[in-house]
Amino acid sequence: MARPHFFLFFILSMYLGCGIINSHVTNNDPSIGAEIETELKTSPFQNPPDNETVFQVSKKLCRDCFPESMKFLFEHNLVRARKGLLPLVWDTKLMYYARSWANKRKADCALEHSFADGQFDFGENIFWGGGPGWNATDAVTAWAEEEKYYNYGANSCAQGKMCGHYTQIVWRSTKRVGCAKVLCNNKDVFMTCNYDPPGNYFGERPY
Numbered sequence: 001m002a003r004p005h006f007f008l009f010f011i012l013s014m015y016l017g018c019g020i021i022n023s024h025v026t027n028n029d030p031s032i033g034a035e036i037e038t039e040l041k042t043s044p045f046q047n048p049p050d051n052e053t054v055f056q057v058s059k060k061l062c063r064d065c066f067p068e069s070m071k072f073l074f075e076h077n078l079v080r081a082r083k084g085l086l087p088l089v090w091d092t093k094l095m096y097y098a099r100s101w102a103n104k105r106k107a108d109c110a111l112e113h114s115f116a117d118g119q120f121d122f123g124e125n126i127f128w129g130g131g132p133g134w135n136a137t138d139a140v141t142a143w144a145e146e147e148k149y150y151n152y153g154a155n156s157c158a159q160g161k162m163c164g165h166y167t168q169i170v171w172r173s174t175k176r177v178g179c180a181k182v183l184c185n186n187k188d189v190f191m192t193c194n195y196d197p198p199g200n201y202f203g204e205r206p207y
Contacts, residue, residue, distance in 0.1 A: 123168045149166075178194050
């Protein structure tokens with residue numbers, strides 16, 4: 001009986017992913033940069049560009065980056081679907097924020113957040129992997145595996161363990177996500193995802 005539900009989720013997640021742009025731009029053509037700035041200048045929260053425009057611009061920037069961004073979105077929504085939560089949508093504003101921070105970590109690949117403790121506008125999960133072979137699935141899987149350390153009844157992590165990456169993914173009121181991946185100068189990989197509205201409010205359960 002679960003198969004039709006999962007299939008419907010898969011189709012929905014792919015549809016929602018059609019509005020995404022690449023998380024790591026490698027094309028240096030200045031005309032393309034001007035084009036994307038013109039076409040995506042409006043605030044994503046107010047007047048988001050239509051899916052066809054975003055898809056066409058994305059293909060020009062990086063042919064292989066579109067599937068990677070979709071993979072970030074799909075993996076998040078797969079985790080949420082297991083708890084019966086609504087899927088997230090891809091957000092260009094969050095993606096640009098994530099990309100900006102990822103680019104700053106390119107030099108050192110340090111596993112650091114983009115904000116000081118207690119000072120944030122978005123939720124944020126970060127990932128570091130040694131070597132160049134890490135991808136979006138690896139990052140989201142690592143965060144989601146923290147579920148085993150989360151006690152829903154006590155609404156707390158197991159002693160000495162982390163579970164906040166997982167609870168952010170399944171935070172019910174979170175609606176949007178944007179992520180980025182960068183290959184650092186030392187050939188390691190840094191990935192970051194940002195969430196709006198943010199989760200992990202003290203004393204509240206994720207769902």
